[in-house]
Amino acid sequence: MAQVISGKEIAKQLKSELAAEVAEFIQNNACVPRLAAVLVGEDPASDVYVRNKRKACEAVGMESDLHRLPAETTQDELLTLVAKLNKDPAVHGILIQLPLPPQIDSDRVLRAVNPAKDVDAFHPENVGLLVQGQPRFLPCTPHGVLQMLGRSGVETAGKHAVVLGRSHIVGRPLSIMLSQPPYNATVTICHSRTADLASVTKQADILIAAIGKPKFVTADMVKPGATVIDVGTNRTDDGLVGDADYEAVGEVAGAISPVPGGVGPMTITMLLYNTLEAARGLET
Numbered sequence: 652m653a654q655v656i657s658g659k660e661i662a663k664q665l666k667s668e669l670a671a672e673v674a675e676f677i678q679n680n681a682c683v684p685r686l687a688a689v690l691v692g693e694d695p696a697s698d699v700y701v702r703n704k705r706k707a708c709e710a711v712g713m714e715s716d717l718h719r720l721p722a723e724t725t726q727d728e729l730l731t732l733v734a735k736l737n738k739d740p741a742v743h744g745i746l747i748q749l750p751l752p753p754q755i756d757s758d759r760v761l762r763a764v765n766p767a768k769d770v771d772a773f774h775p776e777n778v779g780l781l782v783q784g785q786p787r788f789l790p791c792t793p794h795g796v797l798q799m800l801g802r803s804g805v806e807t808a809g810k811h812a813v814v815l816g817r818s819h820i821v822g823r824p825l826s827i828m829l830s831q832p833p834y835n836a837t838v839t840i841c842h843s844r845t846a847d848l849a850s851v852t853k854q855a856d857i858l859i860a861a862i863g864k865p866k867f868v869t870a871d872m873v874k875p876g877a878t879v880i881d882v883g884t885n886r887t888d889d890g891l892v893g894d895a896d897y898e899a900v901g902e903v904a905g906a907i908s909p910v911p912g913g914v915g916p917m918t919i920t921m922l923l924y925n926t927l928e929a930a931r932g933l934e935t
């Protein structure tokens with residue numbers, strides 16, 4: 652059976668490191684890092700995520716506010732709130748929980764967030780900086796995946812990393828980061844239109860499953876000994892299921908991350924990291 656890469660355990664370790672850094676920051680600056688989370692409408696999954704994010708803030712000694720808006724909120728109303736948070740000097744990080752209701756243009760709203768407070772790293776300015784190798788914030792899920800690899804001793808330099816999925820939140824930025832120093836992997840992105848997908852994924856030393864389809868990655872798609880990181884969070888009748896068939900893939904892989912207890916807790920932890928970075932940005 653493969654080595655289990657426990658995001659939950661690595662996140663615990665990271666949070667204890669962060670708690671010490673937050674305490675030191677508060678001591679030196681007489682200011683507590685603060686995250687403003689914006690939640691529009693009623694989505695049970697979003698509720699859980701936002702609650703977990705706020706609990707995690709509290710656990711490392713940071714403040715968080717929840718701005719809960721009704722499902723019928725207009726774009727202008729949301730933009731007015733964003734403008735207020737942008738200006739509020741007590742707010743260091745702003746998180747607009749996705750998805751937003753259909754009457755709202757998400758890209759328009761994400762562009763309105765002050766890039767210096769954009770702890771999700773979704774603003775085009777921050778995406779551009781990342782692509783140029785000068786990131787301001789690292790996007791949370793990709794950063795979490797890279798921390799899981801690094802802290803499990805998985806070498807990336809010179810290895811073939813195959814990223815399955817091209818979303819703007821995970822696959823695309825992660826593929827860029829893996830190709831850059833200090834990771835220096837050889838990267839292939841595949842997606843729903845890739846021909847002969849299994850022949851590509853089978854070449855991966857590191858396989859990132861971020862396609863959003865339950866148990867999509869099967870054992871025959873994985874090279875023996877490969878590292879598999881499962882980014883999927885699919886809600887099914889069997890509960891939360893990853894993008895990989897964990898049991899079968901675990902027989903072939905050298906290391907694999909579970910769902911739950913894998914990338915999810917790391918995503919939240921890297922958000923805390925970015926909120927501290929945003930607060931530190933005020934010093935300079």
Ligand SMILES: Nc1nc(=O)c2c([nH]1)NC[C@@H]1CN(c3ccc(C(=O)N[C@@H](CCC(=O)O)C(=O)O)cc3)C=[N+]21
Binds near residue numbers: 748910912915
């Ligand atoms: N602006 C924005 N930023 C995000 O980072 C963002 C978002 N919107 N919208 C939704 C996705 C999804 N996401 C997850 C965070 C934590 C877990 C997580 O902690 N999962 C636990 C299980 C939690 C459960 O039981 O539901 C685990 O995998 O162990 C999962 C998914 C962040 N997202």
Ligand SMILES: [Mg+2]
Binds near residue numbers: 791
């Ligand atoms: Mg995030």
